[in-house]
Amino acid sequence: MNAIRATPNQLTFLRLCIVPFLVLAILDGHFRTAFGLFILAGITDGLDGLLARVLKQRTILGQYLDPVADKLLLSTLFLVLHHEALISRRVTVLVFARDLGILIVAAILYAGMGMRNFRPSIIGKANTLAQIIALLTVLLSQFYGPEWVLFIRHWSLMATVVLTVLSGFHYAWKVARQLGSPGVAATG
Template sequence: MPIASPSPWRHLPNAISMLRVLLVAPICWLLWQERWPFALLLVAVAGVSDGLDGFLARHYGWQSRLGGILDAVADKLLLIACFVILAWRQHAPVWLAMIVCGRDVIIALGALGWRMLIGLIEPRPSLLSKACTLAQIIYLLMVLLALADWPGLRSTALAWLVAALCVASGVHYVLVWSRRAWQVRHADSLSPPGV
């Protein structure tokens, strides 16, 4: 029985994630220039692409370690850049930008520590982390809708929801990956020599 060849489309989710990385620079420029309608359009495209690449990877079994890393990097670059610029321009609370950035810095340092002390890391975003990313994208869209003079819901409650999800998912990551690290190191210490 012949073995089915891999689909030529299997790299599509990675290409979509790379597109999102490439969108960061023009989005930053548009935000800095306060060209809100165009920035809104590109952030919306980036938000849709975030859901699309994940759906394609899961639905067709096109997941890969590279894809998981690209997806995470694209999300963090885009969200951190948007929050920092909007806070700098006084269109988003500075405290919220600090929480968003602080969470991602902690996660990145944890991933670096895992890589240096234990080995390769497989990105596994939790449901809480996905909810946090979604809330951040919605918040950015609402802010940009308001800045573009469209009917937006620029509510303080949404900012607090984003902050709460950032803190909760950050704490969750630290607890889960600290436990995994302890289990790996403990298992290594119990392994007999040469195993």
């Protein structure tokens, strides 16, 4: 099967296509639309993984494209919401720097040593969850702001800061440990 035509990869491409419309909705102040588009992007993310397993359509392209689409979506939202003064510079810089750092290190290790094992840790997954909740509540609070939404918004942004730092250090530690193991040179 052509990897580009695989249904999970089509959903990932759809998620990538949603990003500019999501950005425009935020910049135009259409937060209900932005919230809906973010939910749609989340649904495509969940479906692409499920369908890859159920339809047995896991592809090399999908293994690389899916996390890139996720990082692009989340990092772009943090940058745009910071631009609109809805998320602090500290949170945005930490999230963006960590994701950019991981992407650069992964590309270097792949190109230089053929290392391909970059599975997210439990801390990385918790960080992604905190980021998603933070972004959802930031968008939601722009048109629906009861106390519980503001509470979750505040604490999910704090969790994002803590988990971004922890997962960044954990990732660096894992890479350093992998590079120090005897079989690393043989994998390239």
